[in-house]
Structures are given as C-alpha cells and as structure tokens.
Amino acid sequence: MYTLYYIQEACSLAVNTVLRELDQEVTLIRADNLSEFSVVNPAQQVPVLIDGDEKLFEGAAIMLHLTSKHPSYLFPTEQGPARRRAVEQLLFANATMHPAYSRLFFVARVMESGSVRQQLFEAAAKEINRLWGQVESQLQSQPFLGGQQASVADILLAVYSRWGAAFGVDIIIPPRTAHMIEAVTSMPGFVAALQAEQAQGV
Numbered sequence: 001m002y003t004l005y006y007i008q009e010a011c012s013l014a015v016n017t018v019l020r021e022l023d024q025e026v027t028l029i030r031a032d033n034l035s036e037f038s039v040v041n042p043a044q045q046v047p048v049l050i051d052g053d054e055k056l057f058e059g060a061a062i063m064l065h066l067t068s069k070h071p072s073y074l075f076p077t078e079q080g081p082a083r084r085r086a087v088e089q090l091l092f093a094n095a096t097m098h099p100a101y102s103r104l105f106f107v108a109r110v111m112e113s114g115s116v117r118q119q120l121f122e123a124a125a126k127e128i129n130r131l132w133g134q135v136e137s138q139l140q141s142q143p144f145l146g147g148q149q150a151s152v153a154d155i156l157l158a159v160y161s162r163w164g165a166a167f168g169v170d171i172i173i174p175p176r177t178a179h180m181i182e183a184v185t186s187m188p189g190f191v192a193a194l195q196a197e198q199a200q201g202v
C-alpha cells in the first residue's frame with residue numbers, strides 16, 4: 001500500500017496512473033489542502049510517495065522506483081539499449097517537456113494581464129510546440145514512445161498535454177501524438193486515477 005501526495009491533474013496524476021496500472025493500492029492525500037505541506041516536502045511540490053518507512057520525491061525517481069519494484073510493460077527492467085532509451089524518454093518528459101509547460105504556470109503566477117504576459121505565453125507555447133514536434137517524429141514508426149505499449153514517458157506526456165488549454169495559446173498536438181494521448185487517457189489506470197482525484201473534490 002502506497003500513499004501519494006497529489007494536486008488534481010498535476011504531474012502527480014502520472015504516478016497515480018502508474019500505481020493503478022501496476023495494480024498497487026494507493027491512498028491519496030491532496031497536497032493543496034494541507035496547511036503544512038512544506039513539512040512533507042520542503043520544495044512544496046507533488047508528487048511525494050510514501051512507501052513504508054521511505055519518502056520519495058521527484059516524479060522520475062518515483063517512476064523508476066515503482067517500475068523496478070513491480071516489473072511490467074511500462075518500463076524495461078533489464079539493463080541494455082531498451083532501458084537506456086526508456087530512461088532517456090522518461091527524462092525528456094520530466095526534465096524537458098514538463099519545464100516547458102511550467103513556464104506557462106510561472107508567467108500566469110507572476111505577471112498581471114497585459115501584452116507582455118501574452119507574448120511570454122506565446123513564446124512558451126512555441127517551445128512546447130517544437131517539443132511536441134519532436135515527440136511526433138518519434139511516433140512515426142510506433143504508436144507509443146514505449147513501442148507497441150505505453151511507457152511511463154507516454155503517461156507523463158499525456159498528463160502534460162491537458163495543461164495548455166487554460167492559457168489562451170495555441171498548443172498544437174500533431175496527429176500521431178494526439179492518437180498516443182487518446183490511447184493513454186483511455187487506459188483503465190488513467191481513468192481510475194483521474195476519477196479518484198476528482199472524487200476527492202477540487
């Protein structure tokens with residue numbers, strides 16, 4: 001049994017999905033309801049995973065921990081080219097695409113409305129669109145970054161893809177990528193994770 005600190009539809013939704021795809025029980029705690037979340041994570045960020053006596057931070061580290069502990073189609077456990085590729089894709093999602101989206105949230109938080117704010121949103125969107133183009137090129141010969149089945153990187157990317165709509169910019173998701181996202185968001189684990197987060201309210 002795991003405990004996951006989350007914010008609704010934040011990047012923690014990917015960990016929530018992975019736990020369910022791995023058939024693991026999870027108790028959810030909404031981080032944005034806690035007055036002292038900084039005691040749980042001084043960085044004040046989700047996801048935070050509690051596994052027995054251990055507390056884990058950082059989404060990519062949590063994904064690697066879970067997929068090593070519970071081997072599955074989501075991530076190759078054997079050392080070799082397939083695992084190196086999967087690590088690279090996990091980090092592309094977590095350390096390249098996620099920060100590109102984080103710029104939108106940052107600008108929204110620190111800038112009042114106005115033309116500079118809009119310019120910054122558009123500059124961020126341009127970079128995000130370039131990265132979606134990079135994903136699209138990797139999906140020319142396979143439906144998922146993970147190959148024939150979704151990997152943790154696909155799940156992370158599907159979660160981020162839902163964030164753009166709030167900012168009034170054109171985020172362009174190319175067709176093969178849109179297909180991948182549709183397939184991920186139809187996975188039983190994703191549907192169950194989203195429902196569980198929504199059931200706890202906004």
Ligand SMILES: N[C@@H](CCC(=O)N[C@@H](CS)C(=O)NCC(=O)O)C(=O)O
Binds near residue numbers: 012046047060102
């Ligand atoms: N490097 C961290 C980044 C996590 C992160 O940015 N989390 C966001 C949600 S996606 C967060 O908790 N933001 C705090 C807030 O919005 O108050 C990780 O990958 O776990």
